[in-house]
Amino acid sequence: GAVVSQHPSWVICKSGTSVKIECRSLDFQATTMFWYRQFPKQSLMLMATSNEGSKATYEQGVEKDKFLINHASLTLSTLTVTSAHPEDSSFYICSAPGLPGYTFGSGTRLTVV
Amino acid sequence: AQKITQTQPGMFVQEKEAVTLDCTYDTSDPSYGLFWYKQPSSGEMIFLIYQGSYDQQNATEGRYSLNFQKARKSANLVISASQLGDSAMYFCAMRELTGGFKTIFGAGTRLFVKA
Numbered sequence: 237g238a239v240v241s242q243h244p245s246w247v248i249c250k251s252g253t254s255v256k257i258e259c260r261s262l263d264f265q266a267t268t269m270f271w272y273r274q275f276p277k278q279s280l281m282l283m284a285t286s287n288e289g290s291k292a293t294y295e296q297g298v299e300k301d302k303f304l305i306n307h308a309s310l311t312l313s314t315l316t317v318t319s320a321h322p323e324d325s326s327f328y329i330c331s332a333p334g335l336p337g338y339t340f341g342s343g344t345r346l347t348v349v
Numbered sequence: 350a351q352k353i354t355q356t357q358p359g360m361f362v363q364e365k366e367a368v369t370l371d372c373t374y375d376t377s378d379p380s381y382g383l384f385w386y387k388q389p390s391s392g393e394m395i396f397l398i399y400q401g402s403y404d405q406q407n408a409t410e411g412r413y414s415l416n417f418q419k420a421r422k423s424a425n426l427v428i429s430a431s432q433l434g435d436s437a438m439y440f441c442a443m444r445e446l447t448g449g450f451k452t453i454f455g456a457g458t459r460l461f462v463k464a
Contacts, residue, residue, distance in 0.1 A: 268450060279440065280394075280454045327392060333450040337384055337396030345392070 238264045238334055242341025249320055249348055257315045257344045259330035266332035269313035271305060274327040274343075286313045320348040351376045353443050355455035362431045363463050369416070370426040370458045372441030380446040383424040385415065388438040388457075397439075400424060428460075436462045 239262040249255050259269055267288045272280040284294040286307035294300050302324075304316040317324050329343040352375040362368035374383065381402045387395040400408045400415045408415045416425040428435055441455040 270451070279456045282451065282453065285451065329392070329394065331394070334396075336382060336399035336401075337386070338394075338452065339396075340386075340394035343392040343394075 238262075238332070238339040240266070240330060240332055240339050240341040242330055242344060244344055245342060246345040247347070249346070251321055251348055252319055254316055254318045255320055255346060257317075257328055257330075257346075259313050259315075259332075259341045261311045261332055261339075264332075265310035266313070267310060268333055269307060270331045270333075270338070271303075271313075271315050272329050272331065274329065276327075280329065283315075317346065320346070322348045324348050351378070351381075351443055351445055351453055353441055353453055353455035355441055355458050357458045358456075359459045359461065361461045361463060362428075362435075364433060365430055367427060367429045368431055368460065370428070370439050370441075370460065372424045372426065372455060374422050374424060374441075374443050376422075376443065376445055378445040378447055382444045382446065383415070383417070384442040384444070384452070385413070385424075385426045386440045386442060386454075387435075388440060390437070394440075398426065431462045433462050433464060436460060 241260045269286045271283045274280050283298045284292045286292040286305045288307045292305035307313045325348045331338040331340040354373045383400045385397040398410045398413045400417045412429045414427045438457045440457045442452050444452040
């Protein structure tokens with residue numbers, strides 16, 4: 237079946253630094269990738285939709301300059317958390333549309349100290 | 350605007366018994382899809398079952414079945430013969446087919462299976 241590989245699984249970074257999270261579709265082409273954020277014991281909140289070859293679409297309230305999304309190829313989408321702060325600590329997970337269900341990456345747990 | 354509601358923060362079920370997890374939705378789009386996902390403590394999202402708005406029959410996948418009541422806008426998940434490994438967070442989700450595949454998730458229900 238379709239697989240989305242997400243790396244890293246977890247990362248600890250210092251406040252003020254940037255962190256890049258990658259999602260690769262391994263055996264299919266993902267023209268669209270969705271990026272979600274999940275706080276502990278809460279639901280998934282859609283942050284943005286990346287589309288190969290065009291600018292990402294951000295949900296209301298999501299800072300475009302804070303969360304840089306790039307969809308460089310049909311198999312790679314990246315989320316960069318710039319100038320990270322402790323409040324950016326969260327679980328980030330990507331997903332690609334599938335039939336019928338989405339294929340999710342395994343998630344990245346980001347801790348900013 | 351589309352909306353998903355899961356009113357059960359937590360549920361307990363005895364091993365080998367059936368359990369129903371509730372989900373109601375709201376949408377003005379006549380074409381939509383409803384999903385259930387399982388999220389174990391590891392964080393991965395596991396697709397369980399799908400129901401299309403035009404599907405006449407309730408979806409079933411092994412021990413999972415979706416009780417789709419369109420007029421009531423409900424899409425409850427039924428897990429039969431619960432197993433200890435079913436303990437996890439369960440999310441109901443909806444995708445409006447005119448919405449560019451964007452999917453929204455309910456708040457989730459944590460299921461605890463007792464031995």
